[in-house]
Amino acid sequence: MITAAELATPNFPNWCPGCGNFGIWAAFKNAAVTSDWDNTNTAFVAGIGCHGHMVNFVKLTSFEGLHGRPIPVATGIKMANHRLNVFVFTGDGDCLGEGGNHFINAARRNHNITVLLHNNNIYGLTTGQTSPTTRKDFPTKSTPDGNPDEPFKVLNLAIAAGATFAARVYANDIAGLSAMIIKANEHQGFSVVEMLQPCITFNKECSPTFFTDNTYKLPDSYDPTNIAAALEKTLEFGEKQIPVGLFYKVDKPTAESEFPQIDAKPLVDNQVEKRDVSELLQTLY
Template sequence: MMKAEEYNTKIKPNFCPGCGDFGIWLALKNVASQLGLDSSNTALIAGIGCHGHILNFTKINSIEGLHGRPVPVATGIKLVNPRLNVIAFSGDGDCLGEGGNHFIHSCRRNHDINLFIHDNAIYGLTTGQTSPRTPHGMVTKSTPEGNKDVPLNPAAMAITAGATFVARTFCLEPKHMEEIFTKAIKHKGMSVVQILQTCITFNKEYTLDFYRENVYKLPDDYDPSDKVKALKKAMEWGEKNIPLGVLYEEKGKPSYEDQLIDISKKPIVDTEPVVKDVTELFKAHV
């Protein structure tokens, strides 16, 4: 079992000072340590963006995919080796903009993967353009006269699209994040976690103070199994009205991988490749 600090690589985190991604990274390492996650049982995937840097600082095997494409990489890995815990990190732009279609269909198929969305409501890495989560009216580099679009709600979308675990947490609530990440990883089926993340450099609206004033935790007696109630909860977004917690959980629904009889009997990773040397194939097709 590795200690949390043993997950540090030699690369020093280069998130902006004060970035909410630091909190997410710390929570990931704590959860990895508590659950015994390592490269023998876990794969990490990310898209392109500040969120994707998390892979560089964490000592677990990983792939940084193309922008908007962490989900197809994650589902591919899970299909080849269903024994792995597969955790995909995505930005709100990455997940809902460039990768929007993958997001919807992975929920619909109930792939047994975890999708952690670093939702800073802005394109961080490219220095502050609007994303599909940017509030209406907000002035950004790409919308100097105010954003004309209305934001998407990834938690509500995930619930209606068919994900079987949908939660919301906040990057400055370490214990809450750890609890939610742990539940998501243990859940069988598609887990979507919207992590409200401050971007102190480019999002001056969804600040630490904004979230401190407006988030609240779902009460202990909240029942996440009622889909319609969960959707109503997920749609709450306003003054003192942003719920954190497990919004929706459906247990026992077969995952996509469960339904592939051949793979569930013998994972592809355990199968001898039919062609071991591809040199001749290349010669034939190039």
């Protein structure tokens, strides 16, 4: 069994004290220890931003690439070896701004990966510009007179694009987030967990009290299999009115299972042998 000590790196996170990334970090490590995720069965990819520093603080096979591109790297890893649990840590800017096209198309294809979306409603690392989830009229460094644009409704977008698992959790609810990460990984398909993350330095509005005061848990009577009801629920966002929990879940074939050569066995298990391709090349002249 993997232990928390084995997941630790020598570096203590340099996130601002009070940053929601600490809750996400703790919840993910807790999920990894509970589920025995180690370097033989798990890999993760992170985007660029404060969230992306996760690669420095969790000792598992990981990759941090270009801004907005963690999802294509993760889908590549999953296609090459679908035995692995594959996670993406991505920011609201990374996932929905620079990487928006990757997000919607990976959802549409139902790649069997788990996207952990750090939604602090701001570009954190670059010190506080408007992101695609910043609320309309909110003043930021890039829009000092107020954001003129409407934000994305993250889970509405995810479900409409084809995500087969869509949930929202407050980042500092460590036990709840940890359980949701495990559930999202168990789901066979494209899972999105929107994590409501305080950025205490560059978004004074989305503070821990803002989230604790205004979130409520979806009731047990809520049916996450009804897509129309789920899409409607994702539109709800207001004072004392931010639902958290599992909004939507449906079983559909994953992208990987649609390819018989991958479904039969992971690509990495195939023997690579040298072949003479000169005859094939002749056909191209």
